[in-house]
Amino acid sequence: xxxxxxxxxxxxxxxxxxxxxxxxxxxxxxxxxxxxxxxxxxxxxxxxxxxxxxxxxxxxxxxxxxxxxxxxxxxxxxxxxxxxxxxxxxxxxxxxxxxxxxxxxxxxxxxxxxxxxxxxxxxxxxxxxxxxxxxxxxxxxxxxxxxxxxxxxxxxxxxxxxxxxxxxxxxxxxxxxxxxxxxxxxxxxxxxxxxxxxxxxxxxxxxxxxxxxxxxxxxxxxxxxxxxxxxxxxxxxxxxxxxxxxxxxxxxxxxxxxxxxxxxxxxxxxxxxxxxxxxxxxxxxxxxxxxxxxxxxxxxxxxxxxxxxxxxxxxxxxxxxxxxxxxxxxxxxxxxxxxxxxxxxxxxxxxxxxxxxxxxxxxxxxxxxxxxxxxxxxxxxxxxxxxxxxxxxxxxxxxxxxxxxxxxxxxxx
Amino acid sequence: xxxxxxxxxxxxxxxxxxxxxxxxxxxxxxxxxxxxxxxxxxxxxxxxxxxxxxxxxxxxxxxxxxxxxxxxxxxxxxxxxxxxx
Numbered sequence: 019x020x021x022x023x024x025x026x027x028x029x030x031x032x033x034x035x036x037x038x039x040x041x042x043x044x045x046x047x048x049x050x051x052x053x054x055x056x057x058x059x060x061x062x063x064x065x066x067x068x069x070x071x072x073x074x075x076x077x078x079x080x081x082x083x084x085x086x087x088x089x090x091x092x093x094x095x096x097x098x099x100x101x102x103x104x105x106x107x108x109x110x111x112x113x114x115x116x117x118x119x120x121x122x123x124x125x126x127x128x129x130x131x132x133x134x135x136x137x138x139x140x141x142x143x144x145x146x147x148x149x150x151x152x153x154x155x156x157x158x159x160x161x162x163x164x165x166x167x168x169x170x171x172x173x174x175x176x177x178x179x180x181x182x183x184x185x186x187x188x189x190x191x192x193x194x195x196x197x198x199x200x201x202x203x204x205x206x207x208x209x210x211x212x213x214x215x216x217x218x219x220x221x222x223x224x225x226x227x228x229x230x231x232x233x234x235x236x237x238x239x240x241x242x243x244x245x246x247x248x249x250x251x252x253x254x255x256x257x258x259x260x261x262x263x264x265x266x267x268x269x270x271x272x273x274x275x276x277x278x279x280x281x282x283x284x285x286x287x288x289x290x291x292x293x294x295x296x297x298x299x300x301x302x303x304x305x306x307x308x309x310x311x312x313x314x315x316x317x318x319x320x321x322x323x324x325x326x327x328x329x330x331x332x333x334x335x336x337x338x339x340x341x342x343x344x345x346x347x348x349x350x351x352x353x354x355x356x357x358x359x360x361x362x363x364x365x366x367x368x369x370x371x372x373x374x375x376x377x378x379x380x381x382x383x384x385x386x387x388x389x390x391x392x393x394x395x396x397x398x399x400x401x402x403x404x405x406x407x408x409x410x411x412x413x414x415x416x417x418x419x420x421x422x423x424x425x426x427x428x429x430x431x
Numbered sequence: 432x433x434x435x436x437x438x439x440x441x442x443x444x445x446x447x448x449x450x451x452x453x454x455x456x457x458x459x460x461x462x463x464x465x466x467x468x469x470x471x472x473x474x475x476x477x478x479x480x481x482x483x484x485x486x487x488x489x490x491x492x493x494x495x496x497x498x499x500x501x502x503x504x505x506x507x508x509x510x511x512x513x514x515x516x
Binding site: 163169171183187188375376 | 471472473474476479480487488489491492493515
């Protein structure tokens with residue numbers, strides 16, 4: 019009999035080699051968390067430049083107070099699903115707040131962002147439909163697409179002309195077509211041309227779903243995301259978003275103006291068959307939405323910080339994969355160099371994300387930095403100074419240690 | 432109904448595959464994409480897109496998971512071409 023874990027042999031071997039080489043880039047532990055931008059890692063005070071805490075709202079006093087009050091008032095958890103005993107007044111209030119914020123008639127809460135994509139995609143599309151997804155889509159979109167049973171057509175990343183060609187080829191089959199894009203892509207930090215995608219889907223009578231996971235609170239005049247920033251918020255049929263980035267909690271949502279959207283409350287299995295979010299999560303998200311709606315200060319500070327880090331890393335000679343955004347993906351020549359640079363940065367007290375093939379687009383090896391509104395000037399200086407050290411070290415072509423092949427579960431396939 | 436030509440389809444696909452043929456092996460209908468040509472999942476995505484462009488067809492992701500050999504690709508392309516006709 020073969021061992022059930024044999025299928026992971028190659029990946030496990032590579033991972034073990036990596037551990038032999040030094041720190042585990044996918045097993046970092048924040049031993050203590052001091053603020054949105056600082057934690058103890060490997061016993062050292064470390065600046066966090068690899069989170070999704072774009073607005074630094076995780077330590078916002080009002081959000082913390084709302085969560086603490088909710089936990090005292092409603093308890094630690096709901097112990098039930100939304101269709102049983104797990105709908106509290108708070109869950110309804112959050113959905114009302116989300117609907118109002120997204121300017122949609124309906125909103126649906128999910129316990130995680132991953133589940134929000136699964137629940138929306140599986141709920142919307144079925145075996146008789148076609149889902150057209152951007153090639154660089156997040157794992158949750160690929161998984162939702164597969165689980166839906168829909169025919170999945172992949173179009174070239176951020177390429178409305180390619181989508182147009184494919185929709186034209188699908189004409190006359192009498193099926194529903196759901197186009198899925200993201201506002202900002204999590205690995206490279208590049209933005210989708212939502213207005214052009216909206217034009218294409220209108221032309222062909224398709225539906226458009228935009229996952230604003232990394233753009234909510236980051237883009238748009240009121241922080242609604244990439245579609246708002248491009249002036250086409252009203253042309254998006256379905257939104258997905260998450261609470262675990264700008265909103266600093268855990269959970270996700272779907273939102274829409276479609277008059278029949280509420281059917282998902284009793285047809286979306288990811289909504290129905292899971293315990294509802296803890297009251298404390300819900301309360302902090304309600305507070306966070308109000309903060310970002312009524313005050314653009316954090317968003318402005320985030321972009322100032324992002325622009326500064328971007329320009330300084332560019333000046334140091336690094337190749338950055340996309341125009342300025344809060345996600346700054348520094349491209350390095352290969353996995354070994356990226357791993358070496360990542361390790362050196364961590365030793366120097368700066369944590370960024372290491373992203374390597376096959377989990378990255380086009381097999382790129384990246385140091386993924388994410389900037390926060392909460393980064394102080396001193397922290398930004400320190401991050402940039404440490405990158406400068408790396409730049410000089412790599413320029414002097416210091417031999418790197420023995421190559422340690424890295425393998426990550428791939429985002430897409 | 433267009434009678435799709437398996438041989439011509441194979442020739443076209445073989446030409447596309449030559450880019451991935453670092454070892455310079457002879458590509459036949461039984462060449463395995465992963466083990467013989469070392470085409471990983473990322474390269475496979477690019478390959479499928481190239482084939483889609485070349486033949487002006489869509490190859491749904493659902494159909495790709497079972498692809499092992501060049502012949503499997505030829506079969507899919509021919510089926511999609513007939514589907515379009």
